[in-house]
Amino acid sequence: GAVVSQHPSWVICKSGTSVKIECRSLDFQATTMFWYRQFPKQSLMLMATSNEGSKATYEQGVEKDKFLINHASLTLSTLTVTSAHPEDSSFYICSGAELPKQFFGPGTRLTVL
Amino acid sequence: DQQVKQNSPSLSVQEGRISILNCDYTNSMFDYFLWYKKYPAEGPTFLISISSIKDKNEDGRFTVFLNKSAKHLSLHIVPSQPGDSAVYFCAASRLQGAQKLVFGQGTRLTINP
Numbered sequence: 595g596a597v598v599s600q601h602p603s604w605v606i607c608k609s610g611t612s613v614k615i616e617c618r619s620l621d622f623q624a625t626t627m628f629w630y631r632q633f634p635k636q637s638l639m640l641m642a643t644s645n646e647g648s649k650a651t652y653e654q655g656v657e658k659d660k661f662l663i664n665h666a667s668l669t670l671s672t673l674t675v676t677s678a679h680p681e682d683s684s685f686y687i688c689s690g691a692e693l694p695k696q697f698f699g700p701g702t703r704l705t706v707l
Numbered sequence: 708d709q710q711v712k713q714n715s716p717s718l719s720v721q722e723g724r725i726s727i728l729n730c731d732y733t734n735s736m737f738d739y740f741l742w743y744k745k746y747p748a749e750g751p752t753f754l755i756s757i758s759s760i761k762d763k764n765e766d767g768r769f770t771v772f773l774n775k776s777a778k779h780l781s782l783h784i785v786p787s788q789p790g791d792s793a794v795y796f797c798a799a800s801r802l803q804g805a806q807k808l809v810f811g812q813g814t815r816l817t818i819n820p
Contacts, residue, residue, distance in 0.1 A: 598750070628807070637796065637810045638751070687750045693806050694739045694758075698750035 596622045598690045600699035607678055608707055614674045615702045617688030623668035624690030629661075631684045632701075638687060644671045678706045710734045711799050713811035721819055726784040728814050730797035733778065737799035741808065742771060742782045744793045751796060755782070758802070787818045 597620040607613050617627055625646050630638040642663050643651040650663035660682075662674040675682055683706045689696040712731045720726045728742075738759040743751035757764040757771045757780070764771050770783045784791055794815050798808040 600750075626806075637812045640807055640809075643807060685748070689750075689808075691806065694800060694802055695741065695753060695756060696808055697753055698743070701748065701750045703748060 596620075596690060596692050596697040598624075598688065598697050598699040600686075600688055600702050602702060603700060604703040604705075606705045606707065609679050610677055612674055612676045613678055613704060614672055615686055615688075615704075617671045617673070617690070617699050619669045619690035619697075622690065622692055624671075624692070625668060626691040626693070627665060627671040628689045628691065628696060629663060629671070629673050630687045630689070632687060633684055641673075675704065678704070680706045682706050708733075709812075710737075711797060711809045711811040713795075713797060713814045715814050716812070717815040717817070719817045719819060720787050722789060723786045726782075726787045726791065726816055726818070728782040728784075728795050728797075728816065730780045730782075730811050731778055732780075732799050734799070734809075735778065736801050737809075739800045739802050739806075740771070740773060740780050741798045741800075742769075743796045743798065744791075745796060745813070746793050754795075784816075787816075789818050789820060792816060792818045 599618045601616045627644040629641045644665040652658045665671040687701040689698045741756040742754045745751040755769045773780045794813045796813045797811045
């Protein structure tokens with residue numbers, strides 16, 4: 595299947611700082627990428643749909659000003675968690691779409707102190 | 708509103724036997740279904756998918772069955788191997804539109820030697 599990478603794989607930051615997570619499709623072009631978060635022992639929850647060259651579409655309850663998404667090219671989408679707080683600590687996973695399938699990155703563990 | 712449900716949080720199977728993981732959905736608009744395998748702190752890995760025009764799809768040791776009238780799908784793994792131990796998620800989407808994935812809660816499969 596198609597390969598998606600994420601960077602960094604884990605990050606620890608202080609409360610109030612911003613963190614950027616990169617998602618790259620390595621061997622295919624992803625017009626659409628999706629961002630998920632997963633809390634321990636729970637399922638993946640879709641945060642937003644990222645379309646190349648246009649604004650992201652956020653799911654209900656996800657603050658667009660807090661979770662900034664940029665999809666500047668067909669192989670790169672970024673998620674910036676702004677003014678991070680401890681409750682933002684989670685496992686963030688992106689996927690690249692070769693519709694109708696999605697291929698997931700390895701995830702980024704964010705810990706906010 | 709849980710549109711995709713995996714009612715068994717865990718399943719234990721003897722090595723070499725068949726593993727059957729079940730998934731139910733409520734939204735009749737779903738017409739594409741996927742199974743993913745996930746290890747802790749990693750992104751999900753795509754296993755197999757099926758569209759609603761079929762009732763069975765097979766790929767090596769993995770077979771997915773779809774019963775549209777019952778809104779039920781299952782993943783069969785035969786023979787089960789120790790490396791199959793992981794959390795399995797089913798996901799559903801609509802081929803038209805945004806094609807967002809809706810995930811079940813996951814089933815932890817343990818293969819015993």
